[in-house]
Every structure is written in structure tokens, then in C-alpha cells.
Amino acid sequence: xxxxxxxxxxxxxxxxxxxLLDAAQEIFSIHGYADAGVRQITARAGVNMALVSRYFGSKxxxxxxxxxxxxxxxxxxxxxxxxxxxxxxxxxxxxxETHVVALPIIMMASGDPKARAIVERVLMEMVYEPLSxxxxxxxxxxxxxRFMIVSAGMTLYSRLYPLDVLVPVAAPSLRAWLIDQxxxxxx
Numbered sequence: 001x002x003x004x005x006x007x008x009x010x011x012x013x014x015x016x017x018x019x020l021l022d023a024a025q026e027i028f029s030i031h032g033y034a035d036a037g038v039r040q041i042t043a044r045a046g047v048n049m050a051l052v053s054r055y056f057g058s059k060x061x062x063x064x065x066x067x068x069x070x071x072x073x074x075x076x077x078x079x080x081x082x083x084x085x086x087x088x089x090x091x092x093x094x095x096x097e098t099h100v101v102a103l104p105i106i107m108m109a110s111g112d113p114k115a116r117a118i119v120e121r122v123l124m125e126m127v128y129e130p131l132s133x134x135x136x137x138x139x140x141x142x143x144x145x146r147f148m149i150v151s152a153g154m155t156l157y158s159r160l161y162p163l164d165v166l167v168p169v170a171a172p173s174l175r176a177w178l179i180d181q182x183x184x185x186x187x
Contacts, residue, residue: 017055019045024066025105032108033063033115063109064118070102071126076147077134085183088147092154093170103155123148135185143185150181 023044027036038059042049056062079087106123109115131144158166165171170178 013055016045016047016051019047020052020055020062021066021069024062025070028063028066028108029101029104030108032111034112038062060114060118063115064122067102067105067119067122068126070105071122073127073130073134077130079186081186084186085179085181088151088182089154089170089175089178092151093158093166095158095168101155101159103152104160107156107160147182147185150178154178 020041023041024036027041027044030036031040036059038049038052041062042052052059052062056065075091076088106119109119127148128141128144131147132140134140135143135147154166157163158170165174
């Protein structure tokens with residue numbers, strides 16, 4: 001038997017872990033935390049159920065890692081302030097197949113106390129606090145809250161309960177208003 005190449009097995013482990021995260025994001029966004037099963041997630045990922053335990057330890061930890069995987073503020077805090085509004089609207093209205101949105105996962109988790117506690121903690125740590133710092137000391141927390149409120153509403157009504165003025169394409173006047181609202185936050 002040939003020895004296992006550590007580089008190859010490391011790449012396989014990373015691919016398997018990411019496949020589980022991707023599948024979990026999809027399943028949690030459709031079924032919510034309580035109704036999503038590890039069996040469904042592993043079937044979607046095409047891997048053995050035991051790998052959830054190996055890579056994450058539990059469904060709870062998989063949920064948290066799946067949420068963390070899509071919640072990063074990097075695209076937000078790396079946006080140019082001068083074009084912040086336009087960048088955020090494009091990011092939030094991206095309807096490509098590969099663009100996973102956290103809001104359905106967040107909303108579907110609200111009915112389960114464990115999942116809700118995870119969402120609250122992760123949102124504060126990964127979105128609210130970094131945005132508060134990025135927006136700056138003068139009302140940074142208020143601006144971060146405004147960002148979260150507007151982006152949540154925008155995502156809600158473009159993804160879960162689509163309004164005809166947002167989907168399939170945002171009406172020009174609504175798009176301009178959204179860009180202005182986000183731009184005000186960065187100034």
C-alpha cells in the first residue's frame with residue numbers, strides 16, 4: 001500500500017469540510033435549524049454522516065461554522081467608502097447561484113433557542129462589532145445598526161418575500177434610494 005500524501009489528504013479534508021459547510025448552509029436556509037437533519041446535510045454533501053462529528057463535533061457547531069462561513073464582513077469593510085452604497089447594493093442584490101445569503105438561515109433559526117443564541121452571538125461578533133469599528137467612533141454603533149436593519153429588510157424582500165420592485169431587477173428609483181441609504185452610513 002502506498003503511503004498517503006499529506007498534501008493530498010489535507011486538500012481532501014478541506015474540500016470535505018467545505019462541502020459539509022455548503023450543504024449545511026443550503027439545508028439550514030430551507031429547513032431551519034430544528035428541522036434540518038445531519039443525514040440530509042451529509043447526503044447533500046455526498047459524505048458519510050460520521051464526518052460531521054469528525055470535523056465539527058455536533059450539529060450545533062456545524063450550524064455555527066456554516067453561519068460564520070457566510071457572514072464575514074470582509075466585503076463590507078474592504079469596500080471603498082466613496083463607492084460604499086453602490087458596492088453594498090450590488091453585494092446584497094447578487095442573485096447568482098453561488099452567492100449564499102445568511103438571512104434565511106438567521107430567520108429560520110429564530111424558533112430554536114440554541115440556534116437563536118448562536119445567531120445572536122455570531123452576528124454581534126462578526127457583523128455588528130466590526131462594522132461599528134469600521135464606521136468609526138462617531139455613531140459607529142448606530143451606523144452599524146442602520147446597516148443591519150436596511151440590509152436585512154432589503155434581503156428579506158428580495159429573497160424570502162420578493163417584491164416586484166426588487167426582483168428580478170430593482171426598480172431604478174428604489175436602487176438609487178438604497179445606494180443613497182448605504183452611502184450615508186459611510187460618510
